[in-house]
Amino acid sequence: MLTRRQAIKALAAIAAVTPVLAGCSSGTKASTSSDGVTNIEIVSYKQEATKVFAQLEESFNAQQSDIHLTVSSPKEAMTVLKTRFVRGDYPDIIGFGGDVNYSDFVEAGILTDVSGYRGLSKVKKPYLDILETLEYVPTEGTFGVPWMANAAGVLYNRSMFQQYGWAIPGTWDEFIALLDKVKAAGVQPLYAGFKDTWTTLAPWNALAVELAPSDTCKLVNEGKTTFAAEYREVAEKLYQLIGYMEENPFAYGYNDACTAFAKGQSAMFAIGSYALPQILTVNPDMDIDSFVMPGSNDTSKLVLNSGVDLQFAVMQSCPNKDAAYKVLDFLLEQGNMQTYLDAQSSVPCVEGSFEISSMLDGMRSYIDAGKVADFQDHHYPSQMSVDAQIQTFLLDGDVDKFLAKFDSDWVRYNRDIIRKVQAYENSQK
Amino acid sequence: MHFGKNMRTYYLILIPVLVLFFAFNTFPLINGLIYSFTNSKGYGGFDWVGLRNYADLFSDSRVGNSYLFTFKLALLGTVVINVLSLVLALALNSKIKFKSSLRGLYFIPNILGALVVGYVFNYFFTYILPYLTHSTSMLADKGWAWVAVVVVCAWQAIAMNTIIYISGLQTVPEDIYEAGALDGASGWNKFRYLTFPLIMPFFTINMVLSMKNLLMVFDQIMSLTQGGPAQSTESISYLIYNNGLAGGQFGFQSANAVIFFIVIVTISVLQMRFLNSREEQL
Amino acid sequence: MATSKVKEKFNWPVTILLLIGLVSVLFPLYMTVVIAFKSPTEMTTSIEGILSLPQTWSLDNFAKAIEVTDFWHSLLNSVLITAATIGISIVVHSLVAYAIGRNMASRKTFRFSYFYIVSGMFVPFAILMLPLVKETAQLHIDNPVGVVLLYVVFYMPMNVLLYTGYLKNIPVALEEAARVDGSTTWSTFWRIIFPLMGPMHATVAVLTALGTWNDVMTPLVIMSGNINTLPLAQLTFQTQFGTNYNLAFASYLLAMLPMLVFYLFAQKKIINGVINGAVK
Numbered sequence: 001m002l003t004r005r006q007a008i009k010a011l012a013a014i015a016a017v018t019p020v021l022a023g024c025s026s027g028t029k030a031s032t033s034s035d036g037v038t039n040i041e042i043v044s045y046k047q048e049a050t051k052v053f054a055q056l057e058e059s060f061n062a063q064q065s066d067i068h069l070t071v072s073s074p075k076e077a078m079t080v081l082k083t084r085f086v087r088g089d090y091p092d093i094i095g096f097g098g099d100v101n102y103s104d105f106v107e108a109g110i111l112t113d114v115s116g117y118r119g120l121s122k123v124k125k126p127y128l129d130i131l132e133t134l135e136y137v138p139t140e141g142t143f144g145v146p147w148m149a150n151a152a153g154v155l156y157n158r159s160m161f162q163q164y165g166w167a168i169p170g171t172w173d174e175f176i177a178l179l180d181k182v183k184a185a186g187v188q189p190l191y192a193g194f195k196d197t198w199t200t201l202a203p204w205n206a207l208a209v210e211l212a213p214s215d216t217c218k219l220v221n222e223g224k225t226t227f228a229a230e231y232r233e234v235a236e237k238l239y240q241l242i243g244y245m246e247e248n249p250f251a252y253g254y255n256d257a258c259t260a261f262a263k264g265q266s267a268m269f270a271i272g273s274y275a276l277p278q279i280l281t282v283n284p285d286m287d288i289d290s291f292v293m294p295g296s297n298d299t300s301k302l303v304l305n306s307g308v309d310l311q312f313a314v315m316q317s318c319p320n321k322d323a324a325y326k327v328l329d330f331l332l333e334q335g336n337m338q339t340y341l342d343a344q345s346s347v348p349c350v351e352g353s354f355e356i357s358s359m360l361d362g363m364r365s366y367i368d369a370g371k372v373a374d375f376q377d378h379h380y381p382s383q384m385s386v387d388a389q390i391q392t393f394l395l396d397g398d399v400d401k402f403l404a405k406f407d408s409d410w411v412r413y414n415r416d417i418i419r420k421v422q423a424y425e426n427s428q429k
Numbered sequence: 430m431h432f433g434k435n436m437r438t439y440y441l442i443l444i445p446v447l448v449l450f451f452a453f454n455t456f457p458l459i460n461g462l463i464y465s466f467t468n469s470k471g472y473g474g475f476d477w478v479g480l481r482n483y484a485d486l487f488s489d490s491r492v493g494n495s496y497l498f499t500f501k502l503a504l505l506g507t508v509v510i511n512v513l514s515l516v517l518a519l520a521l522n523s524k525i526k527f528k529s530s531l532r533g534l535y536f537i538p539n540i541l542g543a544l545v546v547g548y549v550f551n552y553f554f555t556y557i558l559p560y561l562t563h564s565t566s567m568l569a570d571k572g573w574a575w576v577a578v579v580v581v582c583a584w585q586a587i588a589m590n591t592i593i594y595i596s597g598l599q600t601v602p603e604d605i606y607e608a609g610a611l612d613g614a615s616g617w618n619k620f621r622y623l624t625f626p627l628i629m630p631f632f633t634i635n636m637v638l639s640m641k642n643l644l645m646v647f648d649q650i651m652s653l654t655q656g657g658p659a660q661s662t663e664s665i666s667y668l669i670y671n672n673g674l675a676g677g678q679f680g681f682q683s684a685n686a687v688i689f690f691i692v693i694v695t696i697s698v699l700q701m702r703f704l705n706s707r708e709e710q711l
Numbered sequence: 712m713a714t715s716k717v718k719e720k721f722n723w724p725v726t727i728l729l730l731i732g733l734v735s736v737l738f739p740l741y742m743t744v745v746i747a748f749k750s751p752t753e754m755t756t757s758i759e760g761i762l763s764l765p766q767t768w769s770l771d772n773f774a775k776a777i778e779v780t781d782f783w784h785s786l787l788n789s790v791l792i793t794a795a796t797i798g799i800s801i802v803v804h805s806l807v808a809y810a811i812g813r814n815m816a817s818r819k820t821f822r823f824s825y826f827y828i829v830s831g832m833f834v835p836f837a838i839l840m841l842p843l844v845k846e847t848a849q850l851h852i853d854n855p856v857g858v859v860l861l862y863v864v865f866y867m868p869m870n871v872l873l874y875t876g877y878l879k880n881i882p883v884a885l886e887e888a889a890r891v892d893g894s895t896t897w898s899t900f901w902r903i904i905f906p907l908m909g910p911m912h913a914t915v916a917v918l919t920a921l922g923t924w925n926d927v928m929t930p931l932v933i934m935s936g937n938i939n940t941l942p943l944a945q946l947t948f949q950t951q952f953g954t955n956y957n958l959a960f961a962s963y964l965l966a967m968l969p970m971l972v973f974y975l976f977a978q979k980k981i982i983n984g985v986i987n988g989a990v991k
Binding site: 434435436438439440442443446447449450452453454455456457458460461464471517520521523524525526527529531532533534535536537538539540541542543544545546548549550552553556557584589592593595596599641645648665666669670673674679682683686687689690693694697 | 720721722723725726728729730732733735736737738739740742743746761762803806807809810811813814820821824827828830831832833834835836837838839840841842843845846860861863864865867890895896897921924925927928932942945956959960963966967970971974978979981982985986
């Protein structure tokens with residue numbers, strides 16, 4: 001018979017044997033199979049592009065015999081990726097956005113420095129600069145190959161504009177005048193889906209790239225400015241736009257807004273190029289064009305809000321980097337990029353003569369000239385939920401409260417990063 | 430007698446199960462506790478930060494608001510669910526036509542996934558209800574969005590609670606009513622003094638279960654409001670999940686989860702104590 | 712008894728009220744069906760557009776949904792995971808509840824074990840999630856086996872509570888009689904107690920099935936998207952930059968269908984199962 005003491009002892013022994021916290025990783029997958037073929041696995045966060053990648057995967061494997069490529073685009077990809085990192089099970093290449101995740105991954109030291117990779121020379125400089133500014137602390141090297149960009153501004157119903165003879169605005173005053181004119185014509189000027197908080201960031205970013213310095217967040221981390229100083233005009237102008245949106249835009253989601261715009265219920269929609277495929281599913285024949293949202297009356301400051309939508313990073317743990325680079329070479333080939341562009345109405349990050357969707361005509365000259373500035377929200381930590389804070393502000397209209405909270409929350413959520421940045425600054429002196 | 434041998438069998442059954450339970454419940458819980466003293470993102474390196482996360486919890490207005498919202502939801506929800514399911518159970522237990530079909534149909538909400546239900550109700554609140562009431566969407570109003578969450582949670586939870594009450598009502602012997610009828614008890618009095626005391630244990634189960642489930646609400650928030658508008662419907666579980674893994678605040682949210690665990694256990698124990706003492710009185 | 716039942720009188724007002732009340736249950740289902748059959752171009756933001764019947768009852772959305780979600784594989788995975796969870800839960804939980812229930816009164820170890828397991832009901836999943844991801848990976852069970860194992864642990868508190876409660880109604884005398892005949896504890900359980908727990912097995916099966924079938928988080932984080940279950944496949948429609956609601960609702964309907972069909976056939980058993988669970 002087992003006594004109670006024995007039972008407790010047994011339990012304690014088992015508890016001691018069970019490994020504590022992080023142990024060794026289990027992700028020991030064979031990168032090279034017995035027949036000498038190297039396996040390369042890409043995990044991409046673009047679930048909507050699953051089909052295109054299946055196509056690219058197939059054509060790569062058809063022309064390469066010593067490398068076998070697998071691309072997966074799982075649901076909830078960032079969660080999936082992070083849980084895989086937690087268990088030390090890294091893919092060879094990850095495809096993700098140039099946002100705060102990039103900052104985190106670089107800081108965690110899990111990405112390979114690809115600055116020696118020859119394909120990088122084809123990438124347009126502004127997009128490489130964007131990656132540079134995303135690093136919390138300046139880090140030697142480049143850790144991603146920007147592939148596709150997106151652009152945000154205003155999408156408009158081209159046939160409606162032609163019918164009424166409306167002109168594209170170049171300044172903030174012209175923009176407001178246009179909105180008034182549309183309203184006077186009995187047409188809903190703008191439609192928004194602010195129930196999905198992230199959509200507030202589209203007009204927010206579009207205004208912020210012109211009205212606030214592109215490195216605002218960095219300057220704040222260094223203690224050189226405050227958000228209250230930089231973002232007041234952005235906030236006030238965004239609030240002004242609410243008056244031109246449908247009644248109670250907070251009741252409708254992103255999908256509702258896409259549907260409404262596609263059905264001609266509004267003349268314009270302040271959103272990014274990523275919305276185009278969705279709008280076209282509702283109304284495949286719609287004639288859409290876009291323009292850069294003007295934030296001020298100084299036309300020289302006009303710049304397109306564009307960021308890295310999809311970049312490829314080779315993981316530090318990838319055993320066969322040359323094979324990974326071969327895959328990147330393939331992806332950077334003009335024809336293959338065009339395949340993706342056609343499917344997703346994207347903007348390429350790479351030099352070359354690509355056919356870009358006519359729906360981006362109004363943004364084309366900015367793209368070609370490289371007059372682009374990154375989404376400011378790519379620097380915001382996601383746990384701070386700036387999008388929800390913007391929604392809160394738009395609901396109650398209190399600019400001072402919003403900006404004060406922005407500054408105080410920023411310090412609260414970025415404490416460890418600010419400490420690192422300031423330690424870095426001090427070490428540079 | 431084989432007393433010793435019997436006990437050995439009992440222990441041989443108990444111990445492996447306890448080990449399993451420890452390994453996949455207690456052990457990760459302890460790990461979570463350990464993380465709550467770090468600034469871990471969940472992956473990569475981390476620093477020990479002592480009790481900072483706990484200190485921050487009490488000064489974080491977002492966490493405070495999520496507790497307020499969750500408690501508001503749990504309190505109103507528990508009342509609504511229990512009142513409606515008790516009424517429904519009484520109706521479904523009376524002499525009605527199509528009794529078993531009706532019971533079956535009223536149970537359907539409980540077998541559906543909360544995610545799907547949330548999406549369907551999203552449509553309801555965004556388009557249909559405003560049209561009927563000539564008002565704006567509840568989900569866009571920070572004063573009302575939480576009520577919408579209560580409605581959806583109740584819609585699903587009532588089914589289960591009703592069935593539990595029905596089973597309680599079936600334990601009430603018929604002759605007690607006959608005796609009551611002689612005393613002239615009828616309607617409300619009959620329910621208040623005869624039926625209710627007898628189903629008190631079921632009332633306890635339902636109160637504790639619905640309170641606990643509402644305190645842990647997650648799926649409905651995810652599909653219905655995503656915490657909006659203006660962060661007015663962020664439940665504690667939603668915040669822990671959303672900021673913990675997706676948002677890289679894993680250490681901090683682990684601290685939140687530890688406190689949350691303590692709160693839920695305390696509330697449930699208090700509830701059971703209180704209701705059990707009432708049961709004995711009756 | 713000799714009470715010849717006179718034609719039973721029905722309470723019609725209550726019946727009618729209950730029938731009207733059914734609208735609140737069936738209306739959301741109606742909407743799901745209607746949206747599932749429409750094409751995206753039929754979707755409008757006006758009330759008539761949402762409530763109206765689809766122009767054609769085309770199965771295109773369903774065919775596409777089956778393809779996009781890899782429906783049959785997802786269904787198979789869901790069925791296997793749910794069935795394995797139910798099977799193991801019934802055996803393991805009834806067994807441990809028996810060991811605990813019969814010794815709780817006399818031995819502290821068992822009483823402690825009871826409260827230890829039951830209190831697990833209050834542990835929020837969020838705190839366990841990430842540590843479990845690491846743990847299952849280290850043990851190489853970041854696969855359906857691990858998911859089933861976790862479910863068996865997650866539902867243990869509830870099921871042990873139910874089984875021990877039910878066990879109180881089974882007189883000890885039965886076992887003692889068997890024991891006098893020389894039967895061991897083990898065989899007594901299988902021969903006498905396990906069959907007697909029949910109604911409670913049904914309850915446990917129903918409650919466990921409802922929980923596992925609709926669960927998204929556990930398979931998502933443990934298997935990291937390598938293996939789909941039916942609810943997990945529904946996330947396909949929630950990409951941030953585009954949701955085709957018609958396709959999504961068709962798929963949701965497909966995901967609900969197995970449970971609804973199963974419910975249709977086993978309705979009485981399910982309802983009775985839940986009732987038994989509550990009666991202890």
